[in-house]
Structures are given as structure tokens and as C-alpha cells.
Amino acid sequence: MSHHFVIRVVGKLLIPFILLFGLYVQFHGDFGPGGGFQAGVIFASAFVLYALIYGVDKAREILPDDVLRVGIALGVLIFGGTGVVSMLWGAPYLDYSPLASTPSAGQHIGIFIVELGVGITVASVMVTLFNLFARRGGDDELDAE
Amino acid sequence: MIEPGLYNYWIVVFLMMAGLYVVVARGNLIKKLVGLNVFQASVFLLYITMGKVEGGTAPILAEGVTVYSNPLPHVLILTAIVVGVATTALGLALVVRIQEAYGSIEEDELEEKDERDERKLRS
Amino acid sequence: MTATIFMIVRLHNLFAVVMLGGIYSLLAASMFVVLDAVDVAFTEAAVGAGISLVLMLAALSLTKTEEKVASRHGILPLLVVLVTGAALIYGTLDMPHYGDPNAPIQQHVAPTYVADAQAKTTVPNVVTAVLASYRGYDTLGEVVVIFTAGVGVMLLLGDRRRRRRRAEGRE
Known part of the structure; x- marks a missing residue:
């Protein structure tokens, strides 16, 4: 699809904003609608858009498979690790209260970290899924869209 | 029978049955997956309508608002949607592999082919 | 929404069916906004109308885009669906009103969540608070499910070894 001039230009304009919006949704999820799940999907959709316009191989140069594979595991690890950290401080698993000076601040930090973990996993899984499906058919299949 | 308060459930039931019909009656595997998605969305709708409170607002705390809709179904469905797409992708992956192995994604053709292979093995 | 569903059932062109599935998701998302579930609507719009549509299209391009016209129009599926639907409708008669x-559902733990979330977690979005803190175990489970699904698809479709062998054979 890379030969369509309009799509290339509009895509180039849109992708940074989609990424920015994803970050906003991720880190503003405590106050407005949003959170790790949504942010992960939005973030992934930016990369999918890039892959649709410029081809999967180019997208994989930016975000190699190894990085994605690490990301998938890292998110789960962050989530589970937070629970272990609170256990080390003597609290029950996944009780974030001891992570800061006051319990409520600890909860806030805990939610923040956990959402980050969720976001990383969801984004990496979604991009990986797309890459796998797209690569299966070779490069010509993307013209179907 | 005339109970306007139950209208929402009937919509859900209708959508659910439409999804179920697609899953049961159609032989094409991708169409079955779309049907499953429709079914899934109807369940989401069921949960969300149950959580709605008359006169309530979205469960993001703000000053001057006292009635909120129930946040619990929202949480459950929020995660269910993302899990749903991940499992759908898994189903699609299976369909792709079936297409590669059998050259078809129609149920009857798959069965035919299986039977033929079995007969060949026996003889 | 009903019209979309009807078309999904009727059409045989899978491309159109998948597209209608996306429209259906978007309609569901707008419905969630009306029902006060902004977080859910957000997710549904991003997932249903975005990622899942792209995945479906990618899978379609690997298979066929035309459904074979069904040879068996059996009355049995319709009957099963109608009976199940009737039973469900009968069940709704006892349900609490909209x-x-x-x-x-409003009497159990939900009021506590709404009342305590701000004080306990300093997070105004109750959905986020419940998601990550009160029901952290659930969410951890969900993330692991996504992880597992991702690994599953990798196992099914990621053919690194075979691909490399093919590339070597070509050279």
C-alpha cells in the first residue's frame, strides 16, 4: 500500500498522535476513562497502521520480534512482581498499601505500575498477533485492505 | 407480559440467539467466529445494562454527583473484551492452519475429506 | 444494530460479514456510552472496530472470502435457537427492571467500591481502582490469559524454523 501518496502522508501525520493518545490514556487512566487495556490496544493500533501503510517488514525493523516477545513476558512479570514486592513488605499478595509512605498513596502507585504492566503485555500481544497473521500470507496480502 | 423494564434483556436475548444461530447453522468457520463475537457482545451488553442505575452517571468520581452506575460489571467486561479479541485471534489462527492443511474452511468439506482419508487408511 | 445482525446472518460474502461485524462493534460501543460505561465503550471501540477487524481481514486474506452457499438449510438450528430464546425470555420475567x-447487583459490593475508592486509593476513576486494586487477582488472571493466547498464536502461526529452512533452500 506504500504507493498511495495520500495514505502515506496522512498516516505519517496520524501515527505520532495515536502514540501520544495511547500514552495519555495509559497514564491518565486514574482520573478519566482509560487504563492499561485501552492504552495497550491504542498503542498497538498505531504500529498496525504503520505496518499496513509501509509493510510489515519495515514495521518489524522498528519493533523487532525479540522486543515484542520480551514485552509480552515483561508485562505479566511487572504485574506479578508488584504482588511479590508487596509480599516482601509483609502485606498480602497484590496489596499495594506498603509501596509508599501512606496506604492510599501506595495503592495509587500500585495501580499505576500494574496498569503499566497490563499496557505493555496487551500492546505487545496485539502487535505480535497482527505480525503473525500478516507475515503468514507474505507481503501481497496487505493489499486486500 | 408488557413490562417495559425488561426490554433491555429482550434485546440481549435476540442478539444472543442471532449469534447462536450463526454458530449452529453456518458451516463456514470464519462466519462461526463472527457469530461467536456477536454472541459475546450480547453478553457484554447484558452485564452493562444490569449495572446501569436510573439517573446515574459514569463511575468517575466528581463533585456534586451522588448517583453512579455500578462499576463492577464495567471492570469485568473491560477485561473480557480484550481477552475476547485475544481468544478470537487464537481461533483465527486455528482456522488459518485448517485452511492450510485441508484447503477449505467449510465444515462439510472438512468432514468429507476426513472420511475419505479414513477409508483410504482402512483399505 | 438489528439490521446489522440480520445482514450478518444473510450475507455469504465473508468480507462484508467481517465489515458488518466491525460496524456492530462500533454500535455496541456507542450503546455502552449511553449506558454510562465509558471505559468499556473506549475498549470496545478500539478493540472491536480496530484490532479485531484488522485481524479478521488478515485471516480472510489467508483463506477464502466467499462462503459456500449452505447446502443444509435444516430447520433444526432455527428450532434450537427459538426454544433457547423462549426459555431465556421466560427467565428474564423475574429479572430486576432496567x-x-x-x-x-447494586446492593452487594458496588456501593462500598464507590464510597471507599477515593479515600483508599486516591483514584477518582472507580473502574480503574476496582480493576487494578480491589480485583487485582482477576486482572492478573486476564493478563495471563492474553499472554497465553499470544503464545498460542505464536506456536500456531510463527514458523521461524520452517521459514529459515525455506530461505536456505532457495539460495
């Missing part, structure tokens, strides 16, 4: 603040 928007009823006294329904059992």
Missing part, C-alpha cells in the same frame, strides 16, 4: 437502584 435502571432499578434496588436491584441485587
